[in-house]
Amino acid sequence: MNIVVTGATGALGRLVVEELLKRTAPGDIVALARDRAKAADLAALGVRIEAADYGRPETLSGVFAAGDRVLFISGNEAGQRLTQHRAVIDAAREAGVALLAYTSVLGGPTATFSLAEEHLATEQALLASGVPYCLLRNGWYHENYTGALATTLRTGAVVGSAGGGRVASAARRDYAEAAAVVLTGSGHENAVYELSGDTAWTMAEYAAEVSRQTGRRIPYTDLPQERYVALMVEAGVPALGAQLLADADAGVARGELAATPGDLSRLLGRPTTPIAESIAEALRRLPSWPGGPS
Structure with a gap:
């Protein structure tokens, strides 16, 4: 038996492989990646690399x-994911x-924002397949x-369209672990x-914590959804991506990402990482910030 990680060179996949290496032998881990070269560092650790692309079922x-x-x-190709996901399920x-084990979206069928649609359809395909699953x-x-x-920090404001909705986020490494x-x-x-963080926060509270840690006054600016989309497009975000992000913020405003059932901390056997800790870590990584990399 092997433990296989798809999308292993992505931000989440790499962290999962790192966590697996703490728990099992590298020879028991198979990392799937579209580009073998991007997984060279994992191969050097003894992880087996296999080339695989959701968009090429063969x-x-x-x-x-x-x-x-x-x-x-x-997958991360909105509009293509269901077809690609079915190919993975069929192969499995x-x-x-x-x-x-499939990385879906918090709330499952109760999530109504557009980004959730392909996740829910994938869940249905997985359940119908008869394959032993974990959502x-x-x-x-x-x-x-x-x-x-x-x-x-450059603009002096946190911008979004989430109103006073709460987000029970957690660090990516928490989900990987x-x-x-x-x-x-x-x-x-x-x-x-x-899976969600132990504490849900509002965008205004996030901005207040950034202000506290930076010593700057950084407010949260809440925009109508259409204006938020336009602002992201002006900044170079593709139109579809901007629309999906703004629509997800509308889901936050409706409370769809605020649940704190505690499943994540129970799996971890510890509290989830506080947002303040991740803000501090992100600031340390900024070259322009005192104490950041030079």
């Missing part, structure tokens, strides 16, 4: 084997994998917000985990 043939435990990280079913319904990452800190726990543990077959 590349999925033979990458899974009977008894494998697979982390199926969702044909191989007879022991577990297919890892991930909430938002802290990094969705801290990744924009350079822009926030939880996935590694599931892949190396037992009793997770046909389970559903609603």
Whole structure:
């Protein structure tokens, strides 16, 4: 039996492999990547690398084997994901994998924003396949917000369209560690985990914490959805991506990413990473920030 991680060279996939290496031998881990060269560092650690592309179903043939435990990280091509995801599910079913853990979205069928649609359709396809599954319904990452800190500091404001809605986000590494726990543990077959941070916060509270840590006055500017889309497009975000992000903010405003059921901290056996800690870490990584890399 191998533990297989799809999308292993992505931001989440790499962290999952790192967490798996703390728990099992590198020879037991298979990392799937579209480009083998991007996984060279993982190969150097003894991880087996297989080339596979969701968009090319023929590349999925033979990458899974009977008894494998697979982390199926969702694709990032909006509008193409369901077709691609079905190809992964079909390949896993044909191989007879022991577990297919899919990174879905917090709330599952209660999530009504557009980004959730392909996740929900994938869940339905997975359940209909008969493959032993685990639904890892991930909430938002802290990094969705801290990744924009350079822009926030340059413009002097946190901008969004989430109103006073709360976000129960967690660090990307928290979700990666939880996935590694599931892949190396037992009793997770046909389970559903609603994964989110222990504490939900508003965008105004996020801006206040950034202000506290930077010593600058950085307010939250809440925009109508249409204006927020236009602002992102002006900044170079593709129109479809901008619309999906603004629509997700509308979901936040409706409370769809605020749940704190505690599944993530229970899997981790510890509290989730506070947003303040991730803000501090992101600031340390900014070259322009005192104490950041030179």
